Amino acid sequence: MFIPGILISIVTFPGVIVHELAHQLFCRWCKVPVFKVVYFQVENPVGYVLHEVPVNKWHSILISVGPFFINTIVGALIAFPAALPVFRFNDGSLPDYILIYLGVSIAMHAFPSTGDADAIWSHVRDRQTNLLVKIIGYPVVGLIYLGSLGSFFWLDVIYGVAIAIGLPNLVISLMA
Amino acid sequence: MEEHQHPAEEPSSPAGCAQCGFPVIEEGYPTPLCATCRKAFIRFPIPNGIKIFGGVILLILVFAMIKVPKSLSAGIHLARGRDAIDHARYATAEREFQQVVRQAPKYTEGEEYLAMASFYNGDLSTFFQTVEHLEGKNVENEDMYRELSRLIAKGPNYFPADSLFAIYTAYQKSFDSIPEPVYLAYMQKYPDELFPVMMYASVVFDKKQYVACDSLLDVILQRDEIYLPALLMKTSVKRERSQLDSAEQYGRRILALNSESAMGMSSLARTRLKGKRDKEGLDWAQKAVAANPDNVYAKATLAMAWHFNNERGKRDRLLDELKKDTAATDHTTYVVDVIEGREKFRD
Numbered sequence: 001m002f003i004p005g006i007l008i009s010i011v012t013f014p015g016v017i018v019h020e021l022a023h024q025l026f027c028r029w030c031k032v033p034v035f036k037v038v039y040f041q042v043e044n045p046v047g048y049v050l051h052e053v054p055v056n057k058w059h060s061i062l063i064s065v066g067p068f069f070i071n072t073i074v075g076a077l078i079a080f081p082a083a084l085p086v087f088r089f090n091d092g093s094l095p096d097y098i099l100i101y102l103g104v105s106i107a108m109h110a111f112p113s114t115g116d117a118d119a120i121w122s123h124v125r126d127r128q129t130n131l132l133v134k135i136i137g138y139p140v141v142g143l144i145y146l147g148s149l150g151s152f153f154w155l156d157v158i159y160g161v162a163i164a165i166g167l168p169n170l171v172i173s174l175m176a
Numbered sequence: 177m178e179e180h181q182h183p184a185e186e187p188s189s190p191a192g193c194a195q196c197g198f199p200v201i202e203e204g205y206p207t208p209l210c211a212t213c214r215k216a217f218i219r220f221p222i223p224n225g226i227k228i229f230g231g232v233i234l235l236i237l238v239f240a241m242i243k244v245p246k247s248l249s250a251g252i253h254l255a256r257g258r259d260a261i262d263h264a265r266y267a268t269a270e271r272e273f274q275q276v277v278r279q280a281p282k283y284t285e286g287e288e289y290l291a292m293a294s295f296y297n298g299d300l301s302t303f304f305q306t307v308e309h310l311e312g313k314n315v316e317n318e319d320m321y322r323e324l325s326r327l328i329a330k331g332p333n334y335f336p337a338d339s340l341f342a343i344y345t346a347y348q349k350s351f352d353s354i355p356e357p358v359y360l361a362y363m364q365k366y367p368d369e370l371f372p373v374m375m376y377a378s379v380v381f382d383k384k385q386y387v388a389c390d391s392l393l394d395v396i397l398q399r400d401e402i403y404l405p406a407l408l409m410k411t412s413v414k415r416e417r418s419q420l421d422s423a424e425q426y427g428r429r430i431l432a433l434n435s436e437s438a439m440g441m442s443s444l445a446r447t448r449l450k451g452k453r454d455k456e457g458l459d460w461a462q463k464a465v466a467a468n469p470d471n472v473y474a475k476a477t478l479a480m481a482w483h484f485n486n487e488r489g490k491r492d493r494l495l496d497e498l499k500k501d502t503a504a505t506d507h508t509t510y511v512v513d514v515i516e517g518r519e520k521f522r523d
Contacts, residue, residue, distance in 0.1 A: 033217030176255030
């Protein structure tokens, strides 16, 4: 069954907003001017942040991949307490289902977009960029493109579900 | 859902801030902006709606974090319980699944595991309570369904039928007081019941008729190979008959059913003590008490082990403690008789 990506984004809009907000906040923390923010819209791209090209290459990487960590951590923490009652104990309440919905929505929008990858790419290929940034930057760009490609195969949804449901089980099995 | 980087202004752009035209711009950046405008763009305003949205997400995050410890605890109990089931550590499994069921009362699988663990742990009251609670619920796991059905079918073996209960009531509510001919007549009339055979075996054991007792226990174990009271008595009978290898084997069978059985460990301890392997006997007795500190048989065994290992002080302290517990009277009396030579435990 083909479900348009835009429809998935509409249903999981909280994740898009958190993603764009994270971009904006990373710009603020890196002291990079922001000229426009679209937190959510019903067209492609569903959200974006227009900002100045950072002078510091590390800031460029941070702004691009920051939302990946924010969305992952926030999604995991929100879904964590509901994963077991809903998927294991068959004891989930309405708040538990809301937490799962939010957790999956936020975590599945963790993946940086190709736009994010382009931003890093333009920096790492610059001759003046130092070797360490290149060593870290190229694999990051590669992974982002792979993730973007994987979204055709629902990789973003699978990632969201894995973070929201799989991670709690992993943590528990490590702690038990 | 992406970020776009604003291209640097062309060198041909008019001098001054690109936003307000102020002639002094901050150098070193791709976009010509004055300090005020740069600061303003860095702190690009977040709309109130988004602030409220972010606040709600933060509140939900806090709410979730408050719930995390409870969920984590239930999950850890579940994981530990399942691991204990896999390794036949049923005392641990029962303890862990008690917690799981308390925290997630609608979790049917948790109750199924609790029932199984309590049966093998010899806690029949919890087993029957849990099974009663499971009545009418759908057991989805077919293996579990078969196992529970098998255990439930064994239930009647552990309690007197109404007809035996009537006899028990007639004889001062004591199975030991029922005369042997009455037992024999009853067993002939109700050959399918295991409980009267076990009670009769106990009467015969008390009369030190160990060969007869051994045969009765064989009858029971042929029909129910995991009948714990019979396995336990087997270890005692074999010890009394000086068949220590066989006593050891039955003790091992108990531990194979439940590796944390304090009774199984105690029986091994007594077998070692009987064979004058006192240090090993003490080790097993200590393990038994560690596995279940409330088990009076295990404590009595430890007192006996202290005795044979010449630890009189520890022996007497434990006996003093046991003497205060009325549930331990029979076991304590036996140990005191062994210590004072009234009961011959070993050569």
